[in-house]
Amino acid sequence: MTLLNVLTIPKDDPVAFTFFTGYMAMMAASVFFFFERSRVSDKWKLSLLVSALITFIAAVHYYYMRDYYLATGENPTALRYIDWTLTVPLMCVEFYLLTKAAGAKKSLMWKLIFASVVMLVFGYIGEAFNPEGGSTSHSVIYGVLSTLGYAYVLYTAWAGEVAKLAKASNNPAVERSVRILAWFVLVGWAIYPIGYMCMPGGWLNISLGWDSSNVDLFYNIADAINKIGFGLVVYSLAIGQTTKDAQTA
Numbered sequence: 001m002t003l004l005n006v007l008t009i010p011k012d013d014p015v016a017f018t019f020f021t022g023y024m025a026m027m028a029a030s031v032f033f034f035f036e037r038s039r040v041s042d043k044w045k046l047s048l049l050v051s052a053l054i055t056f057i058a059a060v061h062y063y064y065m066r067d068y069y070l071a072t073g074e075n076p077t078a079l080r081y082i083d084w085t086l087t088v089p090l091m092c093v094e095f096y097l098l099t100k101a102a103g104a105k106k107s108l109m110w111k112l113i114f115a116s117v118v119m120l121v122f123g124y125i126g127e128a129f130n131p132e133g134g135s136t137s138h139s140v141i142y143g144v145l146s147t148l149g150y151a152y153v154l155y156t157a158w159a160g161e162v163a164k165l166a167k168a169s170n171n172p173a174v175e176r177s178v179r180i181l182a183w184f185v186l187v188g189w190a191i192y193p194i195g196y197m198c199m200p201g202g203w204l205n206i207s208l209g210w211d212s213s214n215v216d217l218f219y220n221i222a223d224a225i226n227k228i229g230f231g232l233v234v235y236s237l238a239i240g241q242t243t244k245d246a247q248t249a
């Protein structure tokens with residue numbers, strides 16, 4: 001690879017394209033959430049800061065990941081998982097903050113964080129220690145273990161503590177927002193295992209011939225949907241509640 005490849009985006013490379021648009025979208029979202037923070041009432045400021053941190057941490061990692069990808073043509077697996085290890089727990093914190101007024105305890109937050117770390121540690125082992133040429137059994141075993149962590153977050157958001165607290169909040173807007181976030185976890189987060197199965201030895205790699213460049217394509221699209229989407233749900237709830245409080249005051 002020459003230096004030129006590091007500095008230009010090949011026009012027939014959709015993966016490089018999504019690394020650049022992903023970077024810019026995360027950056028723009030961070031600026032937006034950070035500035036809009038001053039427009040919501042005090043009790044929502046922390047939630048908006050967390051939204052901004054999620055997209056900002058991702059933006060910084062995208063800056064490095066797109067360079068890594070352009071320079072090597074390989075999946076930036078380590079950077080990817082460092083990013084997720086910071087941002088996915090912060091998404092769990094959003095669930096806690098939204099249900100805190102209804103009585104959510106810190107232990108709920110830690111359980112969600114623990115489950116997401118289980119999901120990511122096994123996912124990392126599955127990808128980073130996939131034997132040369134790919135191993136189906138390796139990818140399946142760690143994919144299944146990782147899915148256990150994912151299933152716990154999914155259950156908690158749809159039927160467990162988070163869902164129950166949202167109902168108990170007696171605030172239809174909070175209940176609705178938590179439900180939308182639960183949809184993100186069900187549909188948006190489900191894009192990641194599709195990407196995972198494109199690595200050598202993975203089911204989609206074997207059955208459909210989708211090569212490992214698709215791993216990043218799916219991850220980049222999913223990140224934009226989930227990180228910016230989560231932030232926007234929290235943002236619209238915060239703005240709506242701020243306006244409502246101002247009217248009733």
Ligand SMILES: *C/C=C(C)/C=C/C=C(C)/C=C/C1=C(C)CCCC1(C)C
Pocket residue numbers: 084087088091119120122123124126142143144146147150189190192193196223226227
């Ligand atoms: C901002 C980043 C997010 C929301 C990342 C989410 C990642 C996942 C939901 C990953 C899930 C995985 C499985 C359920 C099994 C295969 C391995 C993973 C790690 C790709």
